[in-house]
Amino acid sequence: MSANIISKIKPTAGYVLIQAEEQQTQTVGGIYLPDNAKGDKPQTGTVLAVGADDVKDGAKIVAPAKVGDKVIYKKWGGNEVKIDNKEYLFVKFEDIMAIYGS
Structure with missing residues (x-):
């Protein structure tokens, strides 16, 4: 359902719609991380729509x-x-700092 809704969203001028990358919930060694240990919010994501x-x-x-x-904001x-x-x-356009893949 969300893909259908998201495809219909058009950001207004000066904005992009980004799907944030998921935070890791498990370490490489297999240890699950509690919510308070995951650190800062992700600052990367994929652009889904452009105003x-x-x-x-x-x-x-x-x-x-x-x-x-894929952008860093x-x-x-x-x-x-x-x-x-x-x-x-x-x-906002001005809050995108880098593009690292497409």
Whole structure:
């Protein structure tokens, strides 16, 4: 159900929709991690949708990423949305710091 809903979401100008990478729940050695030991929220994810180019101070701001790109975004960047127990984020173009795969 969530894939169908997500495919219909179109971010507004200046935003991308990102599916955050899952945090590890188990170490390489097989030890399960409690929620309070997992550390900071992930700052990486996959772009699912891209809003229109934005305009700031009269200058056009083009989306830095495209659908399918893997990105690194600012630690506290984005507004969380949960759909069917999966975490998604609306992140501003300017909060995307790097693209590392597509």
